[in-house]
Amino acid sequence: MLSVDDLSIGLVGRRGETVPVVERARLRIGEGETLGLVGESGSGKSMLCRSLVGTLYRHSAVVTGGSIRFEGTELVGASDAVWRTVRGHRIAYVPQSSLAGINPVLTVGRQLTALVRAASRDAGGDRSPRARVRELLELVEIPRIDSVMNERPHQLSGGMRQRVIIAGALARDPSLLIADEPTTALDVRVQARILDLLRRLREQLGMSLLLVSHDLAVVEEVCDAIVVLYAGAVMESGPQALVREQPRHPYTAGLVAAARMELAGGYEPIPGEAPSVGAWPAACRFSPRCGLTLRLGEGAPHSRCCEGGQPQPAEVDGRLTACLFASSLAGEGAPTVGAQTVAGETP
Amino acid sequence: MTDSLPTRSLPLPAEAPAPDTRVFDAPKRDRVLWLIGRRLVRAILVAWGVSLLAFAIVRIVPGDPVATLLGEEATPDRVEVLRERLHLDGSVASQYGSWMSDVLRGDLGQSLQTTRPVLETIGDRLPITLWLIGLGMVFALILAIPLGLIGGLTRSNWYKQSFGLGSAALIATPPFVTGVLLLLVFGVRLRWLPVAGYVDTFPQNLEYLLLPAVAVGVPVGMIFAIVLQESIRETNAEEFVETGLVWGLAKPQFVWRYLLRPSVAPVIGLMGYIVGANLAAAVVVETVFNLEGIGTYLVRAVLARDYPVVQGTLFTFGFIVVVVHFLSDSISALIDPRARTLS
Numbered sequence: 001m002l003s004v005d006d007l008s009i010g011l012v013g014r015r016g017e018t019v020p021v022v023e024r025a026r027l028r029i030g031e032g033e034t035l036g037l038v039g040e041s042g043s044g045k046s047m048l049c050r051s052l053v054g055t056l057y058r059h060s061a062v063v064t065g066g067s068i069r070f071e072g073t074e075l076v077g078a079s080d081a082v083w084r085t086v087r088g089h090r091i092a093y094v095p096q097s098s099l100a101g102i103n104p105v106l107t108v109g110r111q112l113t114a115l116v117r118a119a120s121r122d123a124g125g126d127r128s129p130r131a132r133v134r135e136l137l138e139l140v141e142i143p144r145i146d147s148v149m150n151e152r153p154h155q156l157s158g159g160m161r162q163r164v165i166i167a168g169a170l171a172r173d174p175s176l177l178i179a180d181e182p183t184t185a186l187d188v189r190v191q192a193r194i195l196d197l198l199r200r201l202r203e204q205l206g207m208s209l210l211l212v213s214h215d216l217a218v219v220e221e222v223c224d225a226i227v228v229l230y231a232g233a234v235m236e237s238g239p240q241a242l243v244r245e246q247p248r249h250p251y252t253a254g255l256v257a258a259a260r261m262e263l264a265g266g267y268e269p270i271p272g273e274a275p276s277v278g279a280w281p282a283a284c285r286f287s288p289r290c291g292l293t294l295r296l297g298e299g300a301p302h303s304r305c306c307e308g309g310q311p312q313p314a315e316v317d318g319r320l321t322a323c324l325f326a327s328s329l330a331g332e333g334a335p336t337v338g339a340q341t342v343a344g345e346t347p
Numbered sequence: 348m349t350d351s352l353p354t355r356s357l358p359l360p361a362e363a364p365a366p367d368t369r370v371f372d373a374p375k376r377d378r379v380l381w382l383i384g385r386r387l388v389r390a391i392l393v394a395w396g397v398s399l400l401a402f403a404i405v406r407i408v409p410g411d412p413v414a415t416l417l418g419e420e421a422t423p424d425r426v427e428v429l430r431e432r433l434h435l436d437g438s439v440a441s442q443y444g445s446w447m448s449d450v451l452r453g454d455l456g457q458s459l460q461t462t463r464p465v466l467e468t469i470g471d472r473l474p475i476t477l478w479l480i481g482l483g484m485v486f487a488l489i490l491a492i493p494l495g496l497i498g499g500l501t502r503s504n505w506y507k508q509s510f511g512l513g514s515a516a517l518i519a520t521p522p523f524v525t526g527v528l529l530l531l532v533f534g535v536r537l538r539w540l541p542v543a544g545y546v547d548t549f550p551q552n553l554e555y556l557l558l559p560a561v562a563v564g565v566p567v568g569m570i571f572a573i574v575l576q577e578s579i580r581e582t583n584a585e586e587f588v589e590t591g592l593v594w595g596l597a598k599p600q601f602v603w604r605y606l607l608r609p610s611v612a613p614v615i616g617l618m619g620y621i622v623g624a625n626l627a628a629a630v631v632v633e634t635v636f637n638l639e640g641i642g643t644y645l646v647r648a649v650l651a652r653d654y655p656v657v658q659g660t661l662f663t664f665g666f667i668v669v670v671v672h673f674l675s676d677s678i679s680a681l682i683d684p685r686a687r688t689l690s
Contacts, residue, residue: 053593058583060502088595100586105609105683114604115594122595152684168594 001208002029002052002176007066007076009047009056009232011277018064019278021047022232023310025066026320028225029176034202034209036219036240038255039229040274045212046096048229049180052210053093054083071175089122092169094162094179101165102153108164109133109149112171119172136167139204140197159190166197170205177202178210183218195222216259220244228252231275231285233310238319248316248326250292284324285310292325383677390673397665398450402443404661405654415652416459433459433655450662456655458648465659469641473663475545476640479563479633480625482556484618486564491571491614496606498572499579514569522628526562526635533558543637559636563628567621571614578610585609612683619672626664 007025010018022044029035039045050056051063054075068075071090073082087093095101103111116129116136137145140163153161162182169177179198183191199222202209213219219226220240227237228251236249247253254270261268272289275281287293287305296302304324313320316327323329413429414421430436434445449456455465498510534542545555582588583606591605630642637643641660648656 055589055592058589058592084595088593093590093593095586095590101590103587103591103605103609104685106604111604114596114600118594118596118600154684165590168590171594 001031001071002027002210003067003069004028004048004052005067005069007048007051007068008064009044009051009061010064012060012062018062020064020232020280021061021277022051022229024312025229025232025234026313027227027234027237029208029210031175032202032206032208033225034199034211034223036223036226037210037212037229038214038216038219038226040214042231042274042276043229044232045214045229046180049093049178049210049212052176052178053087053091054078055087088169088174089172090174091176091178092172092174094165094169094177094182096181096184099153099158099161099185102161104153107150107152108156112136112149112164112168115168115171122172132171136170137164139170139201140164140167142167157190158186159194162186162190162194163197166194166201170201173205174207176208176210178212180212181214182211184214191218198222216244216255217263220259228255231280232277233285234313234320234322235286236319236321236323237313242317243319246317248319248321248329249286249323250290250329251286252321253329281306283307283309283311284322292323292328296325296328379680382680386673386676390669393672394666394669397669398447398662399443401658401661401665402446405658406439410652412459412652412654446658455659455662458656459653460648460651460656465656468644468656469659469663472639472641472644474547475638476626476629476633476642478552478556479559479629479638479640480622482553482560483563483567483625483628484622486560487568487571487621490565490568491575492607494568494572495575495579495610495614496602498576499583499606499610510572514573517569518566520566521631522562522566523631523635525565526559526632529558529562530635545638555636555638559632559638562632562635563625566628567625570621571617574617575610575614578613579606582606582610609683612679612685615675615679615682617675619668619675622671623664623668626667 004025004027007022008020009022010020012018025044025048027035027037037045037048047056047059047061050059050061052068052070052075056062063076066076070086073086075082075086078086112133113129116132120127120129120132133149134145137148142148142160142163148156148160148164153164156164166179166182177198182198183194186194195218198209198211201207209222211219211222223240225238226240226243228235228243228249230251236243236247236252243252244256247256251270258269270289271291275285275288281288284290284293284305287302290305293302293305296305302325311322311324313322314326413426413433413435417425417429434442437445446456453466455469457464458468461468494510498507501507530542533539540558541555546552588605591601596604626642629640630645632638633640633642634646641663645657645660645664647653648660
């Protein structure tokens with residue numbers, strides 16, 4: 001239903017030049033499927049999401065190449081008229097921050113009523129807006145609906161606000177819901193409940209879901225498939241369990257190991273820092289931090305990782321990976337971080 | 348006070364607390380009332396300060412009204428009699444006391460020139476001035492809303508530069524210059540609108556008020572536009588605007604509810620201050636256009652040392668500013684809940 005191919009996004013600079021933030025990204029979401037998009041902040045996740053709802057221009061960014069096909073419609077270069085029928089209608093969007101994400105000057109009831117009215121006018125329906133708003137708020141499990149409707153966002157807790165925003169996103173029965181880090185601003189207990197809610201809504205309403213997170217554990221809980229983004233490029237993508245249990249990219253392996261350490265109460269990040277936008281390595285984006293290239297090049301990064309462009313994902317063991325030496329990661333047990341990943345192994 | 352006002356809150360049993368979804372616990376209606384009440388008290392204090400100032404200014408300015416009225420060769424007896432009649436004898440404090448007690452009873456004294464009660468004349472002339480200021484505000488908003496929206500949303504540097512230059516020029520031009528230019532172009536050259544005069548009935552008076560209102564409104568409109576565009580730029584960067592956009596609301600609704608309404612509070616707050624500047628502009632503009640408002644009344648009174656009139660008009664001006672300020676503050680609090688936390 002959604003296929004994104006070779007999508008590149010650039011930030012527009014002062015003189016009209018573009019600095020790439022996403023390059024040749026590829027992802028697929030099927031009917032009723034949940035895809036997890038994982039990456040550190042600055043990896044281009046949010047920009048990728050905004051390209052799917054056509055709001056890149058608000059962030060001085062443009063699509064510089066590739067295609068987004070959604071339910072048979074090409075969205076790259078689509079006219080405003082097309083976007084008006086897609087944005088919010090077929091593809092809904094839940095923003096990152098639950099406080100800043102909702103209009104502070106109007107009561108919840110008025111915001112949602114206006115939206116529902118617009119929705120029913122577009123759909124030519126004749127349902128009473130108030131009843132529909134109640135229905136939506138029930139759907140997202142909001143208690144004391146009447147009093148919540150008369151309240152303004154700052155009077156609600158973070159979890160409640162996020163529920164209201166999700167209710168708004170569902171107003172037009174979208175077929176794809178994009179949730180951009182929907183739980184980042186919330187505390188852990190509330191996070192789990194919002195994730196449960198999203199999972200239930202997807203099943204109940206038969207939507208597809210694109211769940212964005214920097215946290216592998218969040219994605220693990222809800223998603224069928226997973227795409228790992230690093231410095232604007234897809235590192236690895238495939239079925240969630242497969243990618244998580246047998247990563248075929250050193251970056252994914254690092255993430256998985258870090259998540260496991262965290263679960264065990266430890267802390268073991270991937271060494272080094274993600275490059276900032278505009279300062280990406282010319283070749284494999286991950287090569288400066290990658291233990292595997294060091295090992296392969298015996299002390300210095302491997303020359304093949306540092307020449308040519310960012311490797312394009314190729315199929316290895318049932319998923320796509322952008323590592324040229326993916327097969328050297330095969331057959332390993334528990335993956336560990338960085339340099340230790342291949343310590344003692346011969347490629 | 349709260350008891351006499353209708354409240355919508357239901358009498359809930361105290362022992363059944365609702366599940367907690369609130370962050371703030373203050374009931375919002377009472378909170379707003381409390382804030383408005385506090386501002387009312389402040390407004391009354393400021394009005395009192397204004398009366399002190401109006402009273403003091405007349406006494407600080409050099410020139411003796413009695414001498415002016417009677418001329419150089421008045422006998423000391425006649426001076427004494429007039430001084431007593433005008434309550435200019437006793438101490439300054441007792442003078443203020445007797446003036447204030449009259450003011451509180453709604454008596455601003457009589458004009459020395461015409462012996463007509465000051466309040467009566469102000470009552471006759473105030474409508475013209477209020478029309479002028481009100482219409483000036485309307486013009487200012489008509490200019491400011493589109494300019495603010497364009498300026499807040501555009502990325503064009505060319506626009507920003509030319510707006511910066513144009514607005515600076517218009518703000519810097521004093522209203523009497525704008526007024527004279529407008530008169531020359533639309534009154535004298537094109538003969539579209541009358542050069543001077545006034546008619547008291549509603550739709551006809553607009554013809555006479557149009558040019559003066561533009562003269563008063565243009566600089567104010569530019570100031571509003573600058574404030575509004577800055578505010579809209581900030582609002583537009585907020586995530587909730589993106590939410591509203593993705594919700595796919597109708598354009599006018601989106602622009603009003605998601606861009607303008609969250610951005611207008613600073614402009615409404617500013618209105619309270621601007622009304623004072625507007626009154627000052629009205630004094631000058633009324634003179635240019637020969638409008639018989641309180642501006643011209645004040646100017647004539649100052650020239651004639653007609654101190655009850657000066658005192659009374661200044662107090663009225665101050666009073667208007669205080670009232671408008673109070674209203675604009677209260678409206679900001681009603682329209683944008685975020686303004687309630689700022690005092």
